[in-house]
Amino acid sequence: MKKIIVAVALISLSGFAQKKQKSVPFSTQNKTVTVYTSADSSDLRLTKTADLQFKELRQPLETQLCVFVNPDKTFQTFVGIGGAITDASAEVFAKLTPEKQQEFLNAYFSKDKGIGYTLVRTNMNSCDFSSGSYTYIQEGDKELKTFNIQPDKQFKIPLIKKAMAMIGNKASFYISPWSPPAFMKDNKNMLYGGKLLPEYRQAWANYYVKYINALEKEGLPVWGLTIQNEPMAKQIWESCIFTAEEERDFLKNYLGPTLQKAGLRNKKITVWDHNRDLLVQRANTILDDPAANKYVWGIGFHWYESWSGGEQMYENVGKVYEQYPTKNLMFTEGCVEKFDAKKYQLWKNGQRYGKSMINDFNNGTVAWTDWNILLDQNGGPNHVKNFCFAPLHADTTTGELIYTPSYYFIGHFSKFIEKGAKRVSSSASRSQLLTTSFINGDGKVVTVVMNQSNLTVNYFLCVGTTATEVSILPNAIQTLVY
Incomplete structure (x- = not known):
């Protein structure tokens, strides 16, 4: 009888622990941003063009063109x-x-x-x-x-x-x-x-x-x-x-x-x-x-x-x-x-x-x-x-x-983007850039950025209070994985 009571108690505690467990917020710590680019008037076609690191950026300026991604805000399943x-x-x-x-x-x-x-x-x-x-x-x-x-x-x-x-x-x-x-x-x-x-x-x-x-x-x-x-x-x-x-x-x-x-x-x-x-x-x-x-x-x-x-x-x-x-x-x-x-x-x-x-x-x-x-x-x-x-x-x-x-x-x-991925919040601060983002089941974020302008654009990929600076060629499309 005692064994049964102990088992029930353990199951109850386990269930309580699962209910209390919260999803861990996304972190850019030690993450590398791998950039793939396809660009007009070039030989870049889904070509790896950069490996970048996040640095602190608490408040972007109005003069800084940004892509803001919040992997903790999720939407439809891919x-x-x-x-x-x-x-x-x-x-x-x-x-x-x-x-x-x-x-x-x-x-x-x-x-x-x-x-x-x-x-x-x-x-x-x-x-x-x-x-x-x-x-x-x-x-x-x-x-x-x-x-x-x-x-x-x-x-x-x-x-x-x-x-x-x-x-x-x-x-x-x-x-x-x-x-x-x-x-x-x-x-x-x-x-x-x-x-x-x-x-x-x-x-x-x-x-x-x-x-x-x-x-x-x-x-x-x-x-x-x-x-x-x-x-x-x-x-x-x-x-x-x-x-x-x-x-x-x-x-x-x-x-x-x-x-x-x-x-x-x-x-x-x-x-x-x-x-x-x-x-x-x-x-x-x-x-x-x-x-x-x-x-x-x-x-x-x-x-x-x-x-x-x-x-x-x-x-x-x-x-x-x-x-x-x-x-x-x-x-x-x-x-x-x-x-x-x-x-x-x-x-x-x-x-x-x-x-x-x-x-x-x-x-x-x-x-x-x-x-x-x-x-x-x-x-x-x-x-x-x-x-x-x-x-x-x-x-x-x-x-x-x-x-x-x-x-x-x-x-x-x-x-x-993998089957089962979730779309996450992704927005650009200027109309030159279009963007969407997904988080895959392995926790990696995929951000796609399109440059609609005829000029090279330097922008900051901002996640929380961190960012990395990226350059995108005229009319190019990029995928950033991190």
């Missing part, structure tokens, strides 16, 4: 960064020599030799970046008896398998449809928008289950899905219109229950998957309905709202983050449009990525997905001639890989 393995990417990859294929895989999916992607998106049915339109069933097969993912098996699945094998258990692989089969739509065409007919809502919900199960039978665990790529865009390629109410009702009455009944309740469902412009309205409509809300993991968004001539609407991301702090914001697609081979090395293309990623993360985004991970020397293949840029291109006539500035800008985030 999921990952990656890109889309489309039919186009996979077809181009298949044309490379084995040596170039390995270089490509290392460039994206290795933390040591490349930039450490962990997110992979792919298209369910064809999209514009396919060599032609296709589905996984025979036209008219409402029962899905002919369902077969053979179109994916030649190019796409082999590349996804290679990528997933390199990423390992940190991988987050998700699917997105561009259009249901033509017979399920009111315009009887996979292209040019159109809507899902009411009588095919259940069949279309069953289609997601079939695709997820088929991929997992191939050894590809599916982490999540978006309901519809760009549901408010009538495109000349595969597209399908869902109003906010239609997407809400399809989710709560068909897709959500169907996934649950199929034993797929753990799949992360992301709504919207379109531009930041209508993001708040879509989130309000779906998430304010409890019956739909319970199925939603996150809200996805793209960056193409500037097609109208306006600016990027980063603040809309922050508004959704404020309204629905328990939901996840994920950037699901972005690329530099209108391919032009003369602009492979245009630095502004990379800056577009850096600016967007910093603003999106600072507004609560947990994951960031680029569009095609690889395209050819024509910005394709693309069956409707909607040619675009990718971070890496392959010249299929020479077999060479072309690394663009966008690749390096993305790498300043993806190579250093």
